[in-house]
Amino acid sequence: MKMGEVELSCLAYAKMYLHASQFPRSSVNGLLLSSSPAGAAVCITDCVPLLHSHLSLAPITQLALTQVDVWCSQTQQRIVGYYQANACVSDSSPTPCALKIAEKIFEQCNNAVLLMIDGEKMFPGCRVPPIVMYERKDARWALKDKHTIMLRQWEETCSIVNQLFSSGDQTLLVDFDSHLDDITKDWTNQKLNAKIMELISPANGNV
Amino acid sequence: MSSISELYDVSWEEMRDKLRKWREENYRNSEQIVDVGEELINEHASKLGDDIWIIYEQVMIAALDCSRDDLAWSCLQELKRQFPDSHRVKRLAGMRLEALERYEDANKLYDSILQDDPTNTAARKRKISILRAQGKSSEAIRELNEYLEQFVGDQEAWHELSELYINEHDYAKAAFCLEELMMTNPHNHLYCEQYAEVKYTQGGLENLELARKYFAQALKLNNRNMRALFGLYMSASHIAASPKVSAKVKKDNVKYAAWATSQISRAYQMAGRGKKENKCSVKAVEEMLESMQITMS
Numbered sequence: 394m395k396m397g398e399v400e401l402s403c404l405a406y407a408k409m410y411l412h413a414s415q416f417p418r419s420s421v422n423g424l425l426l427s428s429s430p431a432g433a434a435v436c437i438t439d440c441v442p443l444l445h446s447h448l449s450l451a452p453i454t455q456l457a458l459t460q461v462d463v464w465c466s467q468t469q470q471r472i473v474g475y476y477q478a479n480a481c482v483s484d485s486s487p488t489p490c491a492l493k494i495a496e497k498i499f500e501q502c503n504n505a506v507l508l509m510i511d512g513e514k515m516f517p518g519c520r521v522p523p524i525v526m527y528e529r530k531d532a533r534w535a536l537k538d539k540h541t542i543m544l545r546q547w548e549e550t551c552s553i554v555n556q557l558f559s560s561g562d563q564t565l566l567v568d569f570d571s572h573l574d575d576i577t578k579d580w581t582n583q584k585l586n587a588k589i590m591e592l593i594s595p596a597n598g599n600v
Numbered sequence: 601m602s603s604i605s606e607l608y609d610v611s612w613e614e615m616r617d618k619l620r621k622w623r624e625e626n627y628r629n630s631e632q633i634v635d636v637g638e639e640l641i642n643e644h645a646s647k648l649g650d651d652i653w654i655i656y657e658q659v660m661i662a663a664l665d666c667s668r669d670d671l672a673w674s675c676l677q678e679l680k681r682q683f684p685d686s687h688r689v690k691r692l693a694g695m696r697l698e699a700l701e702r703y704e705d706a707n708k709l710y711d712s713i714l715q716d717d718p719t720n721t722a723a724r725k726r727k728i729s730i731l732r733a734q735g736k737s738s739e740a741i742r743e744l745n746e747y748l749e750q751f752v753g754d755q756e757a758w759h760e761l762s763e764l765y766i767n768e769h770d771y772a773k774a775a776f777c778l779e780e781l782m783m784t785n786p787h788n789h790l791y792c793e794q795y796a797e798v799k800y801t802q803g804g805l806e807n808l809e810l811a812r813k814y815f816a817q818a819l820k821l822n823n824r825n826m827r828a829l830f831g832l833y834m835s836a837s838h839i840a841a842s843p844k845v846s847a848k849v850k851k852d853n854v855k856y857a858a859w860a861t862s863q864i865s866r867a868y869q870m871a872g873r874g875k876k877e878n879k880c881s882v883k884a885v886e887e888m889l890e891s892m893q894i895t896m897s
Contacts, residue, residue: 451801
């Protein structure tokens with residue numbers, strides 16, 4: 394992978410998509426993780442869905458960031474970005490809250506990305522990934538060149554997301570907010586991760 | 601495709617009662633309501649008596665939520681036939697237009713209701729919802745403030761306004777709305793906890809102390825509110841770590857934080873029991889609490 398390129402794995406994409414779909418009337422957000430070592434390119438290998446209410450309030454966000462940090466150090470992952478889907482589908486621009494959190498992540502990771510989910514492109518049969526990515530350039534967050542964003546096996550990824558919906562497995566997704574409502578629910582989504590990995594065809598090896 | 605009654609082995613009476621429960625407790629589980637309600641209407645309409653009209657209304661709104669315009673339309677037709685001049689039905693017609701994003705037509709409908717009956721709160725609130733859906737937050741806020749000057753006891757409206765202010769990062773005004781809600785609903789732990797979160801977000805020693813007090817209050821009202829427990833832990837920790845506090849205040853807050861830590865640990869230990877899959881989240885909390893204690897001492 395080249396300098397400045399960002400790769401988004403099927404696992405990360407699927408969970409982000411499921412998160413946004415689970416709460417269509419709210420804004421949702423989450424963190425993007427990488428299990429690859431730091432380098433010129435960014436490989437987003439997983440994500441942690443965080444909130445679906447009061448995104449701009451501090452306590453729960455701080456709590457979630459701290460817990461995910463700890464979990465990452467336990468599992469050799471790094472926080473490399475932030476995603477958000479706005480409640481108002483016609484506006485996918487980053488909110489002040491999104492910029493603030495992305496800025497914090499940038500302090501620890503100098504090629505951090507900010508990913509906004511474009512709700513208008515989330516419909517069955519849409520041929521284009523519903524995402525808009527930003528990177529830190531010249532002290533501001535600028536739109537990333539689409540050609541530097543890699544979504545390998547896009548068709549397969551779409552098919553996997555569809556399968557999750559038809560099997561009802563999309564309900565397995567737990568975000569940090571839901572975890573706080575019921576702490577027996579696992580915000581690291583081990584069960585859902587396993588289901589998604591099963592669906593990713595063995596021929597591809599690591600995705 | 602098997603029916604709900606077959607899949608879940610329930611009688612039509614149980615389905616009707618479930619719908620009533622969801623209606624009374626204001627659940628927005630629209631997909632379920634559509635599944636159960638549609639079957640009830642199609643198979644058992646004659647048995648429902650006068651209940652059928654409120655069920656049509658409930659199912660129609662749920663159908664709009666699930667983009668089932670076919671079902672919403674047929675429910676609306678039944679209601680229009682039975683109650684031809686009703687404002688309540690007119691409002692439902694307006695909601696359908698909103699769902700189709702025909703906001704101008706919806707507004708015209710609501711305006712005609714208001715011309716007939718200027719005190720119709722439902723129509724006024726729908727107009728505000730349209731502003732919100734269109735992303736016109738400042739206008740929605742302005743209209744909602746005007747509405748509340750007239751209808752000062754409308755809890756739903758106060759809460760909606762607090763949400764709007766939070767989205768606009770106007771925490772002082774959000775706090776004011778939540779204060780109104782806490783005054784009229786002193787036993788509601790959620791309002792206390794949300795108020796505490798807003799105060800914490802505003803920051804500064806005074807706000808942190810207020811936050812801690814209201815997190816504690818929320819816990820008194822509901823000792824299983826995890827957000828309040830974590831909030832108490834975090835606010836007490838920050839206060840204790842502040843160079844501006846007296847030794848006594850520091851000591852007290854260290855005590856509160858320690859208490860919160862033990863409660864959190866206990867809760868997670870109980871949650872982790874027997875469930876292999878959430879061992880990860882349990883471990884993360886344990887380590888987090890440990891590391892935060894080290895930085896505090």
